[in-house]
Amino acid sequence: MTAAATIAQQRPAFLAGLLRQMLRIRRFEEKAAQLYGLRKIGGFCHLYIGQEAVAAGAIAAIDLSKDYVFTAYRDHGHALACGAEAGAVMAELFGKATGCCKGKGGSMHLFDVAHHFFGGNGIVGAHVPLAAGAALAIKYRRLNGVVLCFFGDGAIHQGTFHETLNLAKIWNLPILFICENNQYGMGTFYKRVSAVEDLSLLGASYDIPGRQINGMDVLEVYREVASAAAHARGNGLPMLLEARTYRYRGHSMSDPARYRTKEELETYRQQDPILMLRTVMEREGVLDQRTMNQLDEQCKQEVERAVEFAEKSPQPALEQRFEDVYA
Amino acid sequence: MPVITYREALRQAIDEEMERDDRVFLMGEEVAEYEGAYKVSQGLLGKYGPQRVIDTPITEESFTGVGIGAAMLGLRPVVEWMTVNFGLQAMDQIINNAAKLRYMSGGQITLPLVVRGPNGPAEWLAAQHSQALQALFAHVPGLKVVAPATPADAKGLLKSAIRDDNPVIFLEGELMYAWRGEVPQGEWLVPLGKADVKRAGGDVTIITFGRPLRAAHEAAEQLVRQGVEAEIIDLRTLRPLDEATLYASVARTNRCVVVDEAWPLASVGSHVAWLVARNCFDDLDAPVELVSGDDIPMPYNHALELAAQPSAQKVVEAVKKVMYL
Numbered sequence: 042m043t044a045a046a047t048i049a050q051q052r053p054a055f056l057a058g059l060l061r062q063m064l065r066i067r068r069f070e071e072k073a074a075q076l077y078g079l080r081k082i083g084g085f086c087h088l089y090i091g092q093e094a095v096a097a098g099a100i101a102a103i104d105l106s107k108d109y110v111f112t113a114y115r116d117h118g119h120a121l122a123c124g125a126e127a128g129a130v131m132a133e134l135f136g137k138a139t140g141c142c143k144g145k146g147g148s149m150h151l152f153d154v155a156h157h158f159f160g161g162n163g164i165v166g167a168h169v170p171l172a173a174g175a176a177l178a179i180k181y182r183r184l185n186g187v188v189l190c191f192f193g194d195g196a197i198h199q200g201t202f203h204e205t206l207n208l209a210k211i212w213n214l215p216i217l218f219i220c221e222n223n224q225y226g227m228g229t230f231y232k233r234v235s236a237v238e239d240l241s242l243l244g245a246s247y248d249i250p251g252r253q254i255n256g257m258d259v260l261e262v263y264r265e266v267a268s269a270a271a272h273a274r275g276n277g278l279p280m281l282l283e284a285r286t287y288r289y290r291g292h293s294m295s296d297p298a299r300y301r302t303k304e305e306l307e308t309y310r311q312q313d314p315i316l317m318l319r320t321v322m323e324r325e326g327v328l329d330q331r332t333m334n335q336l337d338e339q340c341k342q343e344v345e346r347a348v349e350f351a352e353k354s355p356q357p358a359l360e361q362r363f364e365d366v367y368a
Numbered sequence: 369m370p371v372i373t374y375r376e377a378l379r380q381a382i383d384e385e386m387e388r389d390d391r392v393f394l395m396g397e398e399v400a401e402y403e404g405a406y407k408v409s410q411g412l413l414g415k416y417g418p419q420r421v422i423d424t425p426i427t428e429e430s431f432t433g434v435g436i437g438a439a440m441l442g443l444r445p446v447v448e449w450m451t452v453n454f455g456l457q458a459m460d461q462i463i464n465n466a467a468k469l470r471y472m473s474g475g476q477i478t479l480p481l482v483v484r485g486p487n488g489p490a491e492w493l494a495a496q497h498s499q500a501l502q503a504l505f506a507h508v509p510g511l512k513v514v515a516p517a518t519p520a521d522a523k524g525l526l527k528s529a530i531r532d533d534n535p536v537i538f539l540e541g542e543l544m545y546a547w548r549g550e551v552p553q554g555e556w557l558v559p560l561g562k563a564d565v566k567r568a569g570g571d572v573t574i575i576t577f578g579r580p581l582r583a584a585h586e587a588a589e590q591l592v593r594q595g596v597e598a599e600i601i602d603l604r605t606l607r608p609l610d611e612a613t614l615y616a617s618v619a620r621t622n623r624c625v626v627v628d629e630a631w632p633l634a635s636v637g638s639h640v641a642w643l644v645a646r647n648c649f650d651d652l653d654a655p656v657e658l659v660s661g662d663d664i665p666m667p668y669n670h671a672l673e674l675a676a677q678p679s680a681q682k683v684v685e686a687v688k689k690v691m692y693l
Contacts, residue, residue, distance in 0.1 A: 142473050150473070152477065167433070167464060170432070171436055173434050173437060174433060174439070174440065178438040178440075204427040205433070207425060208425070365475035366471055368478045368534050
């Protein structure tokens, strides 16, 4: 079989994999919102609904046996895409002992080190140098990995972002900086607080190439990240990608998002990442309504099982609060 | 035993640990080609090359974060801050990341990291370059905090810190780098979390750490002439604190003076004074005295800056107070 034929043969399963990943994140987040309303989940809870294509497409484009992922606090989707068990993530949101961080991290601090998912970081922009440190370790050990560092349009103006881009360039670190521009840093429209409207230009001061990509299109995200990762891997050529995306919900559960119009939200719903991929698959004849329903049903069931696991899991013992402070 | 400087003792520690473990590397401002702002890293670039002795731009927040990130993947970075004053730029990395990542991840992350640099008053440098900031670090669970006062402790504690699997803040002193003392060659480890009796005596316990150890020794010599034998305890590690050694001493002497060159409010010294007052209440024959730095930013004028710091005279006066002399 020719290479092209192999790719063609694998394409339906590849597309179905991306669709499934986005769907399970969507269903997980919808359920999290519901459970937050029931006070099963507390504190700050930042939902990823609308942005699924970015985590799903980017993480599908790397190899987590040697690559690493860092993100900020809107992290449920990235954790799931890296392979964290939905049950362990849901239990963490519940604060249960079986959570991926034993109930000590919560929504904003998910970690799954076995799957190379390093958080789950709650201070805006503060994880960007950590990701560069991981890239330094990869280079130091002459491994062939790459680090994906996700952050938002709010974090891009932090000093850590700018300092770290400089370091990544002078040290030729294998890292991709992926700005998920969902257009609002909490309630502030990004253009109000940015000297440039095209955030991909912000790499230019550090001689790091930047590209704007459509963060609602999972195939474009996959393609761009795969290509940038290939450049970064081994060659140590960092890159900045600005994934233009949109969150349908407020910044966190307490935000009714009155700073934007219904029309604006509706415009983005028309470009919904799941809808877009579904359309592509139907056009290619690799998805019908029945398969779609099956897939959706599987994702819903996975989330139901996760909720059941979280519900039935024990609370951590009070003495456990003293554990894991020191190695 | 060879007599070397505090600076050379630190260098030996880093050199020996880099030689025995290739995961150990040094990173910071001027550490490589300039060979260290205080020459601690002299010769290391030539020996280990630029991959393991890494010059950084003047961006404390990000290169400290890079050290944390590298430790998350199993390297054992030694991050040098040119001074702890500049390290304030990186406090978010230390408090929110280094101290928290293990806990927030439910124990999934291990951070074998040392962040080191000179802390405490220097000379003629005024308020921004001359301050003792140990309390800021000692306050934070998840960190270990070390402040060696002698060349032998500097070497032994730094080697232990580099081998420790936790983030360790290692506080040196600009005015201490030229101090000389006997230091064992080769393998010499001083455990973290252990205080040291630097001078034995039965009449009063002086608890201190870092540079004021010298003032404590001078005070003890003066007190001998007045028939007072002071016991001097050097904390060496500020977190975790070795409380048992303090209480054992105070149980014998029944009197205690704590010396800490930091500001007095919420300092390591004030905390130790409270611990002793509370836990040795029945043993104490006088209230615990605290000799601290003055509660002011450090002035530039030399006479003023000396007046603002603990001195042998201030320690002697505090001892006389607790002895009702």
